[in-house]
Amino acid sequence: MNAPAELALLSAFHTAEQHVAAFARFTAALDAAFDACATPGDPSRCARFARGLRAALTRALADPALVTPAQREGSAQTYRRHVIAADSRGRYTVAALVWQPGHASPIHAHHTWCGYAVLDGTLTETLYAWDDARQGADVMRSHPRASGAVSFGGRGRTSIHRLSNGSDAQAVSLHVYGVAAEHISTQVNDVLPLVRKTALVS
Ligand SMILES: [Fe+2]
Numbered sequence: 001m002n003a004p005a006e007l008a009l010l011s012a013f014h015t016a017e018q019h020v021a022a023f024a025r026f027t028a029a030l031d032a033a034f035d036a037c038a039t040p041g042d043p044s045r046c047a048r049f050a051r052g053l054r055a056a057l058t059r060a061l062a063d064p065a066l067v068t069p070a071q072r073e074g075s076a077q078t079y080r081r082h083v084i085a086a087d088s089r090g091r092y093t094v095a096a097l098v099w100q101p102g103h104a105s106p107i108h109a110h111h112t113w114c115g116y117a118v119l120d121g122t123l124t125e126t127l128y129a130w131d132d133a134r135q136g137a138d139v140m141r142s143h144p145r146a147s148g149a150v151s152f153g154g155r156g157r158t159s160i161h162r163l164s165n166g167s168d169a170q171a172v173s174l175h176v177y178g179v180a181a182e183h184i185s186t187q188v189n190d191v192l193p194l195v196r197k198t199a200l201v202s
Contacts, residue, residue: 014064014065014068015065018065019065019066019068021065022063022064022065022066023066023084023085025059025063026056026059026060026063026066026085026094027085027087029052029055029056029059029060030052030053030056030087030092030176032052032056033048033049033051033052033053033055033056034049034052034091036048036049036051036052037049037052042113042154042155043113043178044112044113044152044153044154044155044178045154050152053115053152053176054115054150054152056176057115057116057117057150057152057174057176058117058150060117060119060174061117061119061147061148061150064119066174067082067084067096067119067172067174070082071084071096072096072098072120072170072172073098074098074099074100074103074170075098075100076100078103079097079098079099079100079103079104079105079165080097080098081095081096081097081098081184082095082096082097082098083095083181083184084096086180086181087180090179090180091178091180092176092177092178092179093176093177093179093180093181093184094174094175094176095174095175095177095184096119096172096173096174096175097116097172097173097174097175098170098171098172099121099123099163099164099165099170099171099172099173100165100170101165101166101167101168101169101170102165102166103164103165104162104163104164104165105162105163105164105189106162106189106191106192107126107128107137107160107161107162107191107192107193107194108160108161108162108189108190108191108192109130109155109156109157109158109159109160109189109190109192110153110154110155110156110159110188110189110190111155111179111187111188111189111190112155112177112178112179112187112188113152113153113154113155113177113178114152114153114175114176114177114178114188115150115151115152115153115175115176116150116151116173116174116175116176117148117149117150117151117173117174118145118146118147118148118149118171118172118173119147119172119173119174120147120170120171120172121147121165121167121169121170121171121172122144122145122146122147122165122167122169122171123144123145123149123163123164123165123171123173124142124143124144124145124163124164124165124166125142125143125144125145125151125161125162125163126139126141126142126161126162126164127139127140127141127142127143127160127161128140128160128161128162128192128194129160130157130158130160130192131195134195134196135193135195136192136193136194136195136196137160137192137193137194137195138194138195139194145163155178157190157192160192
């Protein structure tokens with residue numbers, strides 16, 4: 001029987017051909033999600049698209065060759081994003097995010113639809129409600145998002161969250177954003193301030 005370390009090494013090793021094939025399966029599933037939606041202008045408003053995107057991400061969980069070992073490499077400073085594919089028609093970009101212990105995203109809503117799956121490790125997702133009067137995000141609750149978790153959301157401040165790695169091990173997540181690759185840094189996250197609590201006066 002192989003030792004656990006040997007099994008991990010075997011599961012991490014895939015050929016370039018296997019990576020390309022896995023990616024072809026993933027992009028075909030994404031294309032099918034778009035094809036299922038009659039209103040592609042904002043596909044996040046289409047239930048079939050949301051189901052299709054979740055299905056694509058769920059299938060990706062069973063396709064470890066999709067993200068190469070190089071695309072699972074992190075950074076000591078902050079979470080690292082590897083853009084691993086972009087749609088030739090500019091409809092979406094796919095990225096792997098690598099989170100070392102203690103790394104966290106900013107609190108943010110989204111300017112576009114996005115979906116993600118946790119491939120390795122466990123992230124914590126904290127959800128917020130937008131407080132228009134105080135112009136800030138108010139924390140609601142947190143929950144663990146373990147390997148296998150899949151999420152999809154539309155744009156707007158009704159879906160505000162923050163992802164963080166509170167564990168003692170690396171985590172990797174796969175994200176699909178509804179923008180062309182050149183817009184991934186500027187047109188995805190709507191970074192928001194935490195609401196300021198009013199000091200109690202005694
Ligand atoms: Fe997000």
